[in-house]
Amino acid sequence: MSTIDHHTLDLSPHISEAGVGDYIALLKPRVMSLVVFTALVGYLMAPGFAHPVLAVTSILCIAVGAGASGALNMWYDRDIDALMSRTVNRPIPRGRITPPEALTFGMTLAFFSVVTLGILVNWFAAGLLAFTIFFYVVIYTMWLKRSTVQNIVIGGAAGALPPVVAWAAATGSLSVAPILLFLIIFLWTPPHFWALALFRSDDYARANVPMLPVVAGADATRLQILLYTVVLVAVAVAPWPLGYFGVGYGVVSVLLGSWMLWLAIQVYRHREGHAAKREPRRLFAFSIVYLSGLFATLLVEAMMPAVTRLIW
CATH class of the missing domain: 1.20.120 (Four Helix Bundle (Hemerythrin (Met), subunit A))
Known part of the structure; x- marks a missing residue:
C-alpha cells in the first residue's frame, strides 16, 4: 500500500467558523470521560486526606491534558481522518476548524494543564502529565500509529497513565x-x-x-x-x-x-x-x-x- 503524504491534504486554509460544539468535539469528550473516571479512582485510592480543592484541580488538569492530547491528535491525523468513515465528520475534515487553530488550541491546553498542575499541586505529577501528553501525541500519533502493527499495544501506555498521574498528584510519589x-x-x-x-x-x-x-x-x-x-x-x-x-x-x-x-x-x-x-x-x-x-x-x-x- 502506498504511504499517505500527511502534508498534501490542506483541508481548511480559510478562517473557520467553529462553534463551541466543534471545540468540544476536538477534545474527544468520550475518551476524556474515561480518562477522568480512571484518574478519579486513582486519586481517591491514594492514601491520606484528599483536599477537595487539590482533588478538583488535579482531576481538572488531567482532563484538560487529555483534551489537549485529543486536539493535537486530530490536528496531526487530519489527513487520515478525512478518509475514514468513523472520523470523517470530525471538526477538521469537515472544515469547521482549521489545522492551525487546532494546533494552537491543543498546545495552549497542554501548556496550561501541565503548568497549573505543577504550581498548584506538585511538579512530579505535572511531569507525568507532560510525559503522558508527549507519549500520546508524539510517540503514538506521530510515530507508532502509522509505522507499526504494535501501535495500539505500545501506544496504550498513554491511556493507562491517568490514574498514575492522579495518584502522584495525591501523594507526590508512586x-x-x-x-x-x-x-x-x-x-x-x-x-x-x-x-x-x-x-x-x-x-x-x-x-x-x-x-x-x-x-x-x-x-x-x-x-x-x-x-x-x-x-x-x-x-x-x-x-x-x-x-x-x-x-x-x-x-x-x-x-x-x-x-x-x-x-x-x-x-x-x-x-x-x-x-x-x-x-x-x-x-x-x-x-x-x-x-x-x-x-x-x-x-x-x-x-x-x-x-x-x-x-x-
Whole structure:
C-alpha cells in the first residue's frame, strides 16, 4: 500500500467558523470521560486526606491534558481522518476548524494543564502529565500509529497513565496500586481496539494505518485478542488475592472477567458470516462495561471508609 503524504491534504486554509460544539468535539469528550473516571479512582485510592480543592484541580488538569492530547491528535491525523468513515465528520475534515487553530488550541491546553498542575499541586505529577501528553501525541500519533502493527499495544501506555498521574498528584510519589491500575488499562487496550479494528478494517486499510487485521489478517487478530484477554483477566483478578484490592473488587473482576473471556472466545470461534462482524462488536461494547465496572468497584471501595465515618 502506498504511504499517505500527511502534508498534501490542506483541508481548511480559510478562517473557520467553529462553534463551541466543534471545540468540544476536538477534545474527544468520550475518551476524556474515561480518562477522568480512571484518574478519579486513582486519586481517591491514594492514601491520606484528599483536599477537595487539590482533588478538583488535579482531576481538572488531567482532563484538560487529555483534551489537549485529543486536539493535537486530530490536528496531526487530519489527513487520515478525512478518509475514514468513523472520523470523517470530525471538526477538521469537515472544515469547521482549521489545522492551525487546532494546533494552537491543543498546545495552549497542554501548556496550561501541565503548568497549573505543577504550581498548584506538585511538579512530579505535572511531569507525568507532560510525559503522558508527549507519549500520546508524539510517540503514538506521530510515530507508532502509522509505522507499526504494535501501535495500539505500545501506544496504550498513554491511556493507562491517568490514574498514575492522579495518584502522584495525591501523594507526590508512586506505589504498587497505581502500577496495577496502569497494567489493567494497558492490557485492556489491545483487545478493546482490535475488536473495533475487526469490524472497521476497511477504514484502516483505506487510510493505510497498519492495524493488526490489515497487516496480519482477521484470524491472527482473533488469536491475539484471545491471548491478551486471558492475560488481562488474570492480571485484573490478581490484586485481590495479593491483598491490594478488596473482596468486592475480586468478585466483580471474576464475574466481569469471565464474560469478557467468553466473548473473546466467541470472537475467536466465529470467523465467517454475520457472526464474524457481530462478535467483535459485542466484545468491543462489553470491554467498555468491563473496564468501567472494575474501576467503579474500586471507586466504591475507596469511598467506603469516608461514607462509614459519615454514617457512624
